[in-house]
Amino acid sequence: MLTEDVQPFVKEGDTALSEHDRVWTLVPDILAIASHEGCFRRVNPAFSDILGWTEKEATRNSLQTLAHPEQEETLVGQLENLGRGLPMQGFELRLRHKAGGYRWISWSATHKGDCLYLVGRDVTWEKEAAAAKHSVQGALYQAQKMEALGQLAGRVSHDINNLLTSIVFGLDLLNRRLASGRVQELDQLIEVALTSAQRATDRTQQLLAFARKQPLDIRPVDVNQLISQLLPELEQSLGTQNRLSVDTMDGLWLASSDRLHLENTLIQLMTNAREAMPEGGCVTLSTGNVHLDAAATEGCIGLESGDYVQVTLKDNGIGMPQAVLERVFDPFFTTKPASGDVGLGLSMIYGFVRQVRGHVRIDSELGRGTLVRLYFPRCNGNEGAQ
Amino acid sequence: MLTEDVQPFVKEGDTALSEHDRVWTLVPDILAIASHEGCFRRVNPAFSDILGWTEKEATRNSLQTLAHPEQEETLVGQLENLGRGLPMQGFELRLRHKAGGYRWISWSATHKGDCLYLVGRDVTWEKEAAAAKHSVQGALYQAQKMEALGQLAGRVSHDINNLLTSIVFGLDLLNRRLASGRVQELDQLIEVALTSAQRATDRTQQLLAFARKQPLDIRPVDVNQLISQLLPELEQSLGTQNRLSVDTMDGLWLASSDRLHLENTLIQLMTNAREAMPEGGCVTLSTGNVHLDAAATEGCIGLESGDYVQVTLKDNGIGMPQAVLERVFDPFFTTKPASGDVGLGLSMIYGFVRQVRGHVRIDSELGRGTLVRLYFPRCNGNEGAQ
Structure with missing residues (x-):
């Protein structure tokens, strides 16, 4: 002093x-x-x-x-x-x-x-608080992962179990009829069991798509040409009350992708955009060449840095809150009222894009709209474009 | 100046x-x-x-x-x-x-x-670096979640698809035989389809356990008594080359749990401990009363703060690295060489413990051993203990 x-x-x-x-x-x-x-x-x-x-x-x-x-x-x-x-x-x-x-x-x-x-x-207090926060954050992410896995396992096993139950029931009945010498109308019982087995197989096929294990036909694709040919269907999926604006890049690289799956993806995304714009709105579909460097691919497991063909869809609809955004690719996750067959749409798109070694990213803001970015690896091959 | x-x-x-x-x-x-x-x-x-x-x-x-x-x-x-x-x-x-x-x-x-x-x-630079790190960390966790979901979906759909294929094959053959009027040996074909359907059902039952949707018989359980009765089986599971030391707490609260599943869980954990101690070692099994406050349950989705009966298993085996620890509850995750039926053990324990509103936590250090903590809600009911 x-x-x-x-x-x-x-x-x-x-x-x-x-x-x-x-x-x-x-x-x-x-x-x-x-x-x-x-x-x-x-x-x-x-x-x-x-x-x-x-x-x-x-x-x-x-x-x-x-x-x-x-x-x-x-x-x-x-x-x-x-x-x-x-x-x-x-x-x-x-x-x-x-x-x-x-x-x-x-x-x-x-x-x-x-x-x-x-x-x-x-900064002792700050260091301790940061360490505690980091640990809680890690535990929370881990818990969210286990929640998502539990929901997937529960949903799949529930659905397939029901179908298996009806298969077993049909086969049991077949057995008993045969044992008692009644061979009439057996084909109907077989048909019931077959139908259930077929539906169970459809379910597992959807899961294989998400798991990136579906059969794909990966070739060079001219995305601009694909969009221009697909335009009528895209506009139809978007609905007449909405406007579609297309902004394709000249000199776009060829993309390595599966043409049919890419078409389905764009149509599905248009349908989603329509649902996100109940009052009508505008979607901009654009293409571009981008290079993703190490910083851009950080945190994306299995995504290599390099050249990509980028396809973006931007709507000015209702958008999504962060909590929805984090779960939007989870299989069976849906914000719609419970119904039979929803929830695999975006998860299948995720599976498809990752299977062709691309990437999909969704940004959204409540009340401001949603931006979907698809990245497909640039194709350097000499094969002709599809 | x-x-x-x-x-x-x-x-x-x-x-x-x-x-x-x-x-x-x-x-x-x-x-x-x-x-x-x-x-x-x-x-x-x-x-x-x-x-x-x-x-x-x-x-x-x-x-x-x-x-x-x-x-x-x-x-x-x-x-x-x-x-x-x-x-x-x-x-x-x-x-x-x-x-x-x-x-x-x-x-x-x-x-x-x-x-x-x-x-x-x-601190501009530090703030920006921290924000970037937080964002990369979030993306990485998200990617790990999608990886785990993809593996679960892939594994389940692959297994069940194979079984469904043999069901469909059997039913097709049945159909053709019936169409051509051959009704001999139909029961064998039915048996083949039934066996496949049963195996598929077993698979989905395991998944239901992980998804916390198995039928449980939740009652007050005296865990100390359960352990003392189960001791011979626990020692057998641990193997003769290892030592089991039991340290139960006097005045242990009654736990709200399913007795049979709790027994299976302890036996499974003993087996894991045996595998973690190839050179022989020691497991300490202890019980205690604990209160989990808001800080202790933070980051654990669905876990309420309150009184819990704690059961801990501590081995001095080979331990696990952090990367394994983070995935140890994922269904089908295993560190053992590929084999047919492994990988659901810890995920089923996770499902069981969460289904009785408890919690399981594993800490491990390479070369130092593993500590498993199970928490079961304290039972305040007046029903007799099982």
Whole structure:
């Protein structure tokens, strides 16, 4: 507490001087001057508040002597950088508290003359809160994954179980009739069992599509040409109350895809857009060449960086909240009232696009509309386009 | 740059004074003195370095005039708190740069007399990096979820499809034989179809268990008694080369669970522990009463805070890496070489425990062993224990 007693000396500078003392004394962050080896020469009162050591004790110590043993090496590197004229920016170092234990201090510093000028902020609470938040976030994602898996397993097994029950029932009846020598109308029983088996097979086929295990015919596709040929059907799917605006890029690369599945995908997306625009609206369908670099493919498992043909559909409909957006590709997830056959649409599109080594991304904002981006690998082959 | 010209005046204080000036001038963080309304009276050179405004321009401004419009209200609240004597700790405020745009500054401050003493650190880069990391992390979790769903869908549909194919084949053959009037040995064909249908049903039953939709007999269970009765089977499952140590708690609450499924779960976990200890080892099986509060249940969808009976199994085996741990409950996930019927064990335990409104948690460390914790809701009913 130097300030109060110090008398002003230089007329011009006196306010400034006393103010700097006040800053030194009053700010809640550590201010310190140290040798270029990190030995403290002066520390402000906040140092004692935060770390428990008196100024006298501090000046018998250094960043090294107080640092957590695990961080000694990193600290040496940081001090060397400071010596080379690089500033230290928010370097987080655990320093020993006089009462035991460590505090996380985030340091900024510069080197001038033979001294370091340091500002240190106690970020212990923030570090602990961030670690806790990260762990809760991880647990929540894990729980959401298990929820999605449980719903898929429940839905599939329920549906198929019902169909198997009617197959077993039909076969049992067949058995009993044969045993009692009644061979009339057996073909009807067989027909019932066959129908159930066929429906069960249809179900598993849809799942195979999502699981990226459907038979595809992957060839070079001229997406612009495909769109122009498909235009009447796209407009029909979108409905007459909505406007479709097409914006295709000249010189579009050939895409590596399956023509039929791509057509179905576009029609399905138009139908979705129609449902998202109950009051009528506008969809823009556009194509373009894009390069996805390492940053763009980060977090997308199995997506390689490289050249892609991009197809985007943008509607100005009702949009989706974040919670829906996160589940939009889950099989059987739907926001529509419960009905028999919904919920595999977007999950099958996801499966198809990933199976051709492409990518699909949906952004949406409530009340603002939805943007779907499909990416298909650029085809460099010499085969003719489909 | 006041320092250099100022001559020492008070013998005792001179070094101190000039050092405080140097700190003010040289530190890379903002130091500032402001009125309690946030109008800047003095700012150090770092203010200009970070925000572009000269000291003169700064003193014509305030935290309010430079703050991002969205944060004005929060700022008012922070200044009021400061006025009431509460310190400002790492308050992140976007301030307008002279060249346009905003910088994120993290402020610490105290109020003394009619002034605020502030330290501000530019955390723009850290904020942007954290946001990018959060977004990549979210995308990665989402991708992992889709991977797990795809594998479940693929595995289920593949298995069931094969069985359906043989059902359809058998029924077709039946049909043709009947059409040509051959009614001998029809029962064998029916048997083949029935066997396939039964196997498909078994598959879907396992899935129902994971999906938490199996029929359970939920009653009060005395877990200590269950363990003591089950001891011979548990020891057998663990194998003679390993040691089982049981540590049950006196006064254990009754658990709400399904006795048979709980027994199967413990036996399965013993078998897992045996496989995790190829060189032999020791398993500790213990019970206890625990209260899970809101913090403990955070991130666990559907788990309510309250009283639980805890059953823990601790082995000192080979442990699991983090990547395996994250997938250990996924249906069909296994680390064993491909074989026909593995992979539903832990996923079924997960389904069972969640279905009785309990929780299961696995922690593991490579080379150190695995800790499985099962939580069953405390039963407060008056019905007799099973």
